[in-house]
Structures are given as C-alpha cells and as structure tokens.
Amino acid sequence: MPAFSQLYERGTRPRHGEVIMVAGRSGTQKSGFALFWVAQMNLPTLYFSADMSAFTASSRLASMATGETTEQVEAGMATDPKKYLKALADSRITFSFGAPIKWESVDEELEAYVELFNSYPQIIVFDNLMDFEGGESDYTEQMAVMSSATELARATGATIIILHHASDKSWEAKSDPWAPPSRDQVKGGLSEKPELSLSVALDPNSMEYRVATIKQRMGPSDPTARKYAVMWCEPEFTRFHNTSPLQRQMQGARQ
Template sequence: MVAGRSGTQKSGFALFWVAQMNLPTLYFSADMSPFTASARLASMLTDSTTEQVEAGMVAGGASSARFLDALAASRITFSFGAPITWRAVDEELEAYVELWDRYPAVIVFDNLMDFDGAESDYVQQMAVMSGVSELARATGATVIILHHASDKTWEAKSDPWAPPSRDQVKGGLSEKPELSLSVALDPTCMEYRVAVIKQRMGPSDPTARRYAVMWCEPERTRFHATAPRLRPGRTSTDE
C-alpha cells in the first residue's frame, strides 16, 4: 500500500515506481484520465515536461512520434474507469492473459476508495483488501494499492508535509498489506518523503518519523535519490 494525503503525488510515485521496475504491469486508474496518464508516462520516459508532451502531440509529425514511440515501448497497460469493479478487473485480466498468455507481474489499483461501494464504507474497503490479497495469491503478481490518509487530524494541520503515521491512514487499512508506505511532498523544496509504516518481514516505524528522502519533479513525473541539478529557466526556489 502507498498511502498519503491529498495532493502528495501518490499516482505519480506509483507510476514512476512501476515504470522503473520495467515489468509487465496492469494499472487500474480511476484518478487519472487516459490523456493524463499517457502524458505523465511520456514525460517520464523522454525527460520532457507534460506541457512539452502536450505541445508535441498537438504539433504531430516527428514531435508526436517521439512520444508515441516511447509509450509503445512501455510495459504498462492501463485500464481506466470509475468506479473500479471486480467484474472489470476479471475482464481486464482475461483480456491480458488472452493477449500475452500470462498474468501481469505487477497490478496497481489507484485507488482503494475508487472501488465500487468503497468510497466511505469500511466493510466494503475491508472486502476490497481481502479481494486484493486473494488476487495476489491467485496470479502471483505484486499488487500495489493506493489509499488516502486523513487531512483532518491535528498532525495534518500542524505538520502537513510529514508522512502520515499509520493511525492516520483511513480505516486503519495499512495494517493488512505485506508492506505499507506513507508518503508526503514538501512543495517548498520538492522533497518527497517516504516512510515504512508497516512491513511484515522487516523494520518499520508506525509513527512515520523515520523516512527516506527523494526529490520530486512533478512536471516530469520523476523522483530522484539526490537533488536534481538546476534546469534552464528554473531557480533554486523552484527546485
């Protein structure tokens, strides 16, 4: 599970993560439109901004061909639509197996509260988590599910750019996965903070006070282990 408050680049982080894995991936998106997902993925793969991708697609010719070639080489298959239903999941998996003669190695659900009936129903959310666990066992795939943390806690108001602790994840559902990550973005310096709040086979910190730091480039859907060098037209404040 990847959990975070609203606006913390959860979808971008998940998309970047699976793109770096470069494994056959089936990505269920209820948060992003097809155009947004394609633009984000193309910007990441070509080191262009999403604005440059959009302009290139409008221009056509060699400009659009560059981005289309990058997308064609990607191993990520998207499924769009809200709400996410188990019938749609079954149909997409059947189509994937028909096309590739195998299950995807990675399945992403973006996000838990976009499943049919799970927007605010805790019982339904628990049922989804059980279904996700069963899906992982049946397919052998690594399943990543995105989820929200509360924006209304005292911690969210007093320290909004710190990763939320495990008890701030909505419904307490971060306890079920093998691994639960809590993420936060500091927009003043573009630090991306990732805490391990639950790990079945390793160390974790449910308070999320210990976290790793990366640097985020939202316009390129990229995350860096070290602070990126300044690009033309940007200032240190922008970075």
Template sequence: MLTPGRSLALHAESGKELPRVEAFEDLYAAGVRPRHGEVVMVAGRSGTQKSGFALFWVAQMNLPTLYFSADMSAFTASSRLASMATRDTTEMVEAGMAEGGKYRQAYLDALSSSNITFSFGSPITWKQVDEEIEAYIELWDAYPQVIVFDNLMDFEGAESDYTEQMAVMQGSTELARDTGATVILLHHASDKAWEAKSSPWSPPSRDQIKGGLSEKPELSLSVALDPTSLAYHVACVKQRMGPCDPTAQRYTTMICEPEYTRFKRAEKHTIIRAPQSADDWSPTKVLLGS
C-alpha cells in the same frame, strides 16, 4: 496441504525482491524490501503525488503491469509516461501531440517499450478487474507481474463504506495469492488529523491512514511532499519481513520533479527524524551507516 519445505520450494520465486529503482536506493538502505506477490499500500494525504509515485515506480521496474486508474484520465496517465521517458514536461507532450507529425511520433516511439497496460474507468469493479485480467492473459498468455489499483476508495461502494474497503483488501490479497502478482494499492490518509495541520509535509503515521487498512498489506508506505523544496518523504509504517516505524517519525527523502513525473535521490543519503512537536522544525538528519 503443504509441508513447510514444499511451501518454501513452491513459493520461493514469488517472494523474490522486486527490481530495484535507483531513486529508491535510500529506501532500500533503510531496510525496505518490496517483493513479488505481496500486497503493497502507498498512502498519503491529498495532493502528495501518490499516482505519480506509483506510475514512476512501475515504469522504472518495467515489469508487465496492469494499471487500473480511476484517479487519472487516459491522457494524463499516458502523457505522464511520455514525459517520464523523454524528460519533456507534460505541457510539452500535450503541445507535441497536438502539433502532430514528427513530434507526435517521437512521443509514441518513447512509449513503445513500456510494459504498462492501462484500464480506465470509475468506479473500479471486480467484474472489470476479472475481465481485464482475462483479456491480459488472452493477449500475453501470462498474468501481469504487477497490478496497480489507483485508488482503493474508487472501488465500487468503497468511497465511505468500511465493509467494502475491507472487502477490497481481501480481494487484493486473494488476487496476489492466485496470480503471484504484486498488488499496489493507493489509499488516502486523513487531512483532518492534528498532524495534517501541524506537520503537513511529514508522512502520516499508520493510525492516520483511513480505515486502519494499512495494517493488512505486507508492506505499507506513507508518503508526503514538501512543495517548497520538492522533497518527497517516504516512511515504511508496516513491513511484515523487515523494519518499520508505525509513527512515521523516521523516513527517507528523495526529490520529486512533478512536471516530469520523475523522482531522484536526494544529495545526502539520509533518514530523517520528523518534527516531534509543532515548534520543532529542525529535523535531525542521520547519515545511513553512521
């Protein structure tokens, strides 16, 4: 049992804001504050670069990270990191690793400073999670500061079972509380909703995220990729300690470079109003601070 003062003193460190990433500056300007020790959900429809977004985010922060990947192969994940670090395309990384010699060594050197540790395998099980964390502590004598689950529906039994999905959310919350790590969960939004057809490149609203699970984390981000312009839209649909918009009508935009698994700020620092109807395809751009 803790008094409010003791609780604040004990947990002030875990509630600090995560290191900022330059590409996300417009998101921060919109009031989004990811913090240590929180459960964060990143949700989007199929093919919206959720894994790339999460991988880029943790790579740029470069905090000690344990990344559970059931959605990417070991080579895909590592080649994406090498591409990110060298600005060579993933195809160039693949060719260089096959060539060997100095090309192979250059990519290995580029990854030497990374603080990301991977665990691959599908489905993800809590036994696997426990064993990997124990191994991590054995190796580094500390908990990871960030734990990524890619993705929620790849947990054992959680593909379609709502009860199991809720159990994953509960387990993730307990994990964050017990370790002080930020837990980032990737999750799917519906591809069958009317909005998925009428406004496919706008971030899905909170009610389109499968299972209603986006209401549980401290922070839920909804993402969408416009393949014609490579504009990457990010909406904050849930934030316990800051502004949010459950409708995802207001979102910030950055530029996605899929071939390099990189993201960068858009030329204008904007919050964009999504189309209000199927006929409204002229989003209103509002300069931040204006």
C-alpha cells in the same frame, strides 16, 4: 533504481506476490509516485486508474521517456503524435481507466491481458482504494477490497499496489502537513492489512518527497512515520531523484 536507494537501504524490501499500500494525504503525488515506481521496475504491469485519464497517463509516461515536461508533451501530441507513440513503445504498462473500479471489470481486464500476453501481469496497481465500487466511505467494502486483493495476489502471483488516502483533518495533518502520516492516520486503519505499507508526503517548498515504511511484515518499519527515506520530486516530469535539485545542478556543471 537510484531514486529509491535510500528507501531500500533502510531495509524496505518489496517482495513478489505481496500486497503493498501507498498511503498519503491529498495532493501528495501518490499516482505519480506509483506510476514512476512501476515504470522503473519495468515489469509487465496492469494499472487500474480511476484518478487519471488516458491522456494524462500517456503524457506522464511520455514525459518520463523524453525528458520533456508533461505540458510540453501535451502540446507536442497535437503536432507530432508519432514522436510520443515511439517514446511509449517500450512501456510495459497496460492501463484500464474508469470509475468506479469494479471487480467484474478487473476480471475481464485480466482475462484480456492473459489472452494477449499469455501470462498474468507481474504487477497490478489499483488507483485507488476509495474508487472501488461502494468503497467511497464504506469501511466494510474497503475491507472486502483488501481481502480480495490478497486473494488476487495469491491466485496470480502478482504484486498488488493499492493507493489509499490518509486523513487531512487530523491534528498532525494541520500542524505538520509535510510529514508522512503515521499508521493510525491512514483511513480505516487499513494500512495494517498489506504485507508492506508506505506513507508518503511532499514538501512543496523544497520538493522533498518523504517515504516512511509504516508496516512491513518481514523487515523494519516505523508506525509513527518519523523515520523516513528522502527523495526529490519533479511533478512536471513525473520523476523522482535521490539527489536534490542543487546537487543535480552541481553534478551537471562538473560534467
């Protein structure tokens, strides 16, 4: 996955069966990042979304597949839906939509998934932690969700990716809003629970996407988030790159 090359070169190693947290402030493309990441992994995935509608998720996946903007895809779905259904045919992501996320629903979706595919998904995404039933502001419930997610990873062997919020009200958020939040800015201190925790931030001026490894049980990390990998975000395509727009433009001109 070229977009993640700098992150991996820095020693970040997602491992099968781990719980991974992706934390960031509001509006930092956490859902887009997670969706792009699992689409690039191309592994059987069950994605629980309380933030995205089915139409939005389908549009984002179709945008990745076709190279059209999500706006173009949304308009095109009304006139030529077969084109986009074909583009989505190879996707290995199965979605479950609804808020709040309930463990009863998780169990039912897993049972249905196993019935359909005769195996557990290799990746399970929860978007996001505060959308679990009772988890909007209850620290105890959020801790319970993290413990249950760990049990789920152990029972199924799946890698669990949980999205979570960092504080928008801290001094750091106001003074340096485009920097990845440090570990102590993740709400509830819950970034310490997973085996791997990533902190993300988006600079809307340059579209530079910064990803810091703030916790890693079996590798290097920086809880201050001052050391981070860089990629570039194209929100309208739900795509991330390891080169800047100018570099891609120059490469295209040479070709």
